[in-house]
Amino acid sequence: MEPMSLSRRELLTGTAGLAAASTAAAALARPTARRVLRVAHLTDIHVQPERNAQAGFEACLAEVQSLRDAPDLILFGGDNIMDAFRQEADRTKAQWDIFSRVVRNHCRTPHESVIGNHDVWAYGFGDKHKSDPRFGKVWPMEVLGLEKPYRTFDRAGWRFIVLDSTFREGTGYKARLDDEQFEWLKGVLKDTPRRMPILVVSHMPIMCACAMFDGDNEKSGNWQIPGAWMHIDARRIKDAFRGHPNVKGCLSGHIHLIDRVDYNGVSYYCNGAVSAGWWGGYYQECRYGYGLVDLYADGTFTNEYRGYDWKTAKA
Ligand SMILES: [Fe+2]
Structure with a gap:
């Protein structure tokens, strides 16, 4: 997502967010379920030299x-840095240097990464940097150690499908898979x-409710959700899931809001933002936080949004 103007963001700050689901309650309901993996989903970190973002990331x-x-x-869910989409190389490097340094010095847990729209370099300048070998997704792939922008990996009997949601369009983007990636997904x-069991991870939500409230989307008298906010190809993706009941859930970020949508047997979670309102306060009800995801051997999972102590970082 693009940060909103500071004044509007400040107006919207203040109240604590809501946890999407209670892990404890779910575990109580299934006392025999065996947890096989616990995942922390840290999305929209938006690290930058300003706003004490590095200390905030370290605190998280x-x-x-x-x-x-x-x-x-x-799981680093994308938009790991504030912005490379419309930034020159030196600014982009400065942000990735912070991200890499923090991960190297403070992350002792195995980790995997998703590419967010703000991690993609220089699409916002059109073809100005197209001949640079780091153009587009190459730079974030190099920093994050990825061979492809989309891929799978397996852990504890679960398959993770990591999607690349950022589809280049002019000097902007849409949230969608290109045809090659969609065929690969199928x-x-x-x-x-x-x-x-399968857990799908994308930066942009395939499906969400919170995008409705990210702006005056009903102003025209009709609800309007931009195709850069939520997957504009959600219809064919949910159709592709049909017939595969082992697709259990989808995790995303991007909106900096928190929700859960259950549709056709798949639970879609939008897991807020480590940076909340881009390190400038809460964003609507979204506090500084991350998703805590517990995966079970029986193919069930829970997802809870947890705040972390941002005051520590501000001290
Ligand atoms: Fe984003």
């Missing part, structure tokens, strides 16, 4: 990793054993 990592029941895996769904 410290809190996540000091949980008595600490996660086995950290192939992965077909080739994954039917008993193997």
Whole structure:
């Protein structure tokens, strides 16, 4: 998402956000379920030299990793840096340097990364930097150690499908998969054993409710959700999930708001933002936080949005 103007953002700050679901309640309901993996989903970190963002990121990592029941895996959900989309190389490098340094010095947990729209370099300048070998997704792939912008990995009997939501369009982007990636996704769904549960991770939400409230989207008398906010190809993605009941959930960020949408047996979670309102306060009801995701052997999972102590970082 693009940050809103400071004045509007300030107007919207103040109240604490709501947890999407109660892990404790879910566990009580299924006392025999065996948890096989705990994941912390840290999305929209938007690290930058300003606004004490580095200290905030460090505070989040410290809190996540000091949980008595600490996660086995950290998922960086994209928009790891404030912005490379419309930034020159030196500014982009300065942001990635901070991100990489913090991860190197403060993240002792295995981690995986998703590419967000703000991680993509220089699409906002059109073809100005197109001949630079770092153009577009190459730079974030290099920094994050990725061979492809979309991929799968398996952990504890679960398959993670990591999507690349940023589709270049002029000097902007849309949230959608190109045809090649969509065919790849269908192939992965077909080739994954039917008993193997799947968690899909994308930066932009495939489906969400919170995008309705991110702006005056009803102003015209009709609800309008821009195609850069929520996957404009959601229809064909949810159709692709049909017939694959082992697709259990989808995680995303991008909106800096928190919600859960259950549709056709799949639970879609939008997991707020580590940076809340781009390190300038809460964003509407979204406080500084991350998603804590517990995966179970029986193919169920829970997702809870947890705040962390931002005051520590501000001190
Ligand atoms: Fe984003």
